[in-house]
Amino acid sequence: MSAKDTMRRNKTSIQRILSGDYKIILNKAFEEKEIGITLREYNNLKSINKENVEGHVVDLVDKIMNKGEESCQAFLNLLQTDEEIKRTYPELKNIQLNEACLLPKPVQACSDDKSDVLPQESKRQKEDETYEINSQPAxxxxxxxxxxxxxxxxxxxxxxxxxxxxxxxxxxxxxxxxxxxxxxxxxxxxxxxxxxxxxxxxxxxxxxxxxxxxxxxxxxxxxxxxxxxxxxxxxxxxxxxxxxxxxxxxxxxxxxxxxxxxxxxxxxxxxxxxxxxxxxxxxxxGVLSKGLQADDADPSxxxxxxxxxxxxxxxxxxxxxxxxxxxxxxxxxxxxxxxxxxxxxxxxxxxxxxxxxxxxxxxxxxxxxxxxxxxxxxxxxxxxxxxxxxxxx
Structure with a gap:
């Protein structure tokens, strides 16, 4: 089952549970770049005028579903892996969210290899994505x-x-x-x-x-x-x-x-x-919101x-x-x-x-x-x- 179908099937339960503290889920969804919530969308979601707090979460879930499969997958991953979310919304464990698999892990060279050590290529990729701050002092x-x-x-x-x-x-x-x-x-x-x-x-x-x-x-x-x-x-x-x-x-x-x-x-x-x-x-x-390579060289x-x-x-x-x-x-x-x-x-x-x-x-x-x-x-x-x-x- 696709991530989007999983969200659609569990939509009512997800919205009800996350409405218990909508600010946390809004912030978490915004911080998770793969979900794709823009700063403007985040501000609009925070400032919408709803009669109850559930309205914020309803709009958030709808917006994520409208963004497509990758956004839905990233959102489900967030709900299943973020420790603060699991502590804040313990009822999530009662929903079958893993029908859509977590994002695929790097393929191992040998299927019989039980080691959880990432291949060198994956290690290099991870290092390339974040500045290393190891010196003392920083x-x-x-x-x-x-x-x-x-x-x-x-x-x-x-x-x-x-x-x-x-x-x-x-x-x-x-x-x-x-x-x-x-x-x-x-x-x-x-x-x-x-x-x-x-x-x-x-x-x-x-x-x-x-x-x-x-x-x-x-x-x-x-x-x-x-x-x-x-x-x-x-x-x-x-x-x-x-x-x-x-x-x-x-x-x-x-x-x-x-x-x-x-x-x-x-x-x-x-x-x-x-x-x-x-x-x-x-x-x-203030104004009122309306919706509240040098050609022959190695580039590296x-x-x-x-x-x-x-x-x-x-x-x-x-x-x-x-x-x-x-x-x-x-x-x-x-x-x-x-x-x-x-x-x-x-x-x-x-x-x-x-x-x-x-x-x-x-x-x-x-x-x-x-x-x-x-x-x-x-x-x-x-x-x-x-x-x-x-x-x-």
Whole structure:
């Protein structure tokens, strides 16, 4: 029996059981990429106006069935293999869902071989799909925290810096911070962090290191590992961030500093940039939703110099971003929260940033609904999934 037929046969029971906690199944179905729920569909499913919660699940199941056999198969696999789903909906075990076989396993070379070890080809394929983060520490997380602009104070930015330090330290990164940098200092500091060739030069920027309870003086030279995180907390304008001297440094120049070269130890490794800065002076308004190879060369021998980047911006071009004077910015606080919730479950960072986009987009910054909104933006050239995991002591 096909997966779609299995779903059709058990449709009423599936909908009734999953309606017990529809939010979990909506989130799980969205996170499972093979099911094919888009961000727009996910938002519409969350915001539909139904008289009872079952309506959300009815629409979800119908949408998956309409997507075809592969989506139905992926959904049934999810219901049968996800541990959280099995705990949340124990009645699922009473439904005959395995009439449609689980997705086929790789064919073994010999049918008599009882070993569950994957063939080398499958191992390589799995490794090719996810960046390996094995170094200890995972690598560096660099925070540029600009608070003091002449007589203007970016209140709340220290809360952002501390929360970022805590969460990335928890994820196994060595966290370093440069405070109150001019444009020239930011530019030179980033070049130092890209090369890590001169420890003495880093001292010029008064680099501090997160100790677990606060930032202290840097004692030993940093080294790159399997990934790199850069968080810039500052004022900004279209395509730029400002040093404390109000001079602009382009975001493009920041990322280009870390582009792939034959000499760079970060070539082929993921580089994530989190930019908390306005990108203009416009306020975003809310609107009502209407439905609520070089020809002769081996291609694998070459890597684009702009590969392996992820840039998450607090806001889209031309617009402001919101920062609370005590509690920190909407964007950074949401990033930290989603990392805390998703990383223990091995969620890919792009999935978590989609959640950040959704969460921040629902916040209100004015007294009237829709008066002040904020929409973060994610740009990426990652070639694989990036999964960050809490360090094991």
């Amino acid at each position: 690598s560096l997380c660099v925070i540029i925290n600009n608070e003091n602009f002449d007589e203007e104070l970016r209140s709340g930015t220290n809360k952002d810096a501390q929360d970022l330090a805590e969460v990335f330290s928890w994820l196994g990164f060595r966290v370093l911070m440069c405070k109150d940098q001019t444009k020239d200092q930011m530019e030179r500091a980033l070049k130092c962090f890209a090369s890590l060739s001169d420890f003495a030069q880093l001292q010029e920027f008064n680099v501090k290191e997160w100790s677990g309870s606060g930032f202290t003086d840097l004692q030993e030279a940093p080294m790159h590992g399997d990934a790199f995180i850069c968080c810039v907390l500052s004022h900004g304008n279209k395509g730029v961030v400002f040093g404390i001297d109000w001079q602009p440094l382009s975001i493009k120049q920041i990322t280009t500093t870390f582009k792939a070269t034959d000499q760079s130890s970060l070539t082929g490794k993921p580089k994530v940039f989190l930019i908390q800065a306005c990108q203009g002076s416009k306020k975003q308004l 021998s070459f890597l684009p110099e702009e590969a392996d980047f992820l840039i998450a911006m607090a806001t889209v071009e031309d617009c402001i971003s919101i920062r609370h004077k005590i509690h920190g910015s909407w964007f950074v606080q949401s990033v930290c929260q989603q990392l805390k919730e998703g990383c223990p479950w091995s969620k890919d960072i792009t999935t978590l940033l989609y959640k950040v986009n959704n969460e921040v987009s629902q916040k209100e910054g004015g007294f009237q609904p829709g008066a002040v909104k904020q929409m973060p933006e994610v740009r990426l050239t990652l070639r694989k999934s990036l999964v960050l995991s809490p360090r094991r002591n």
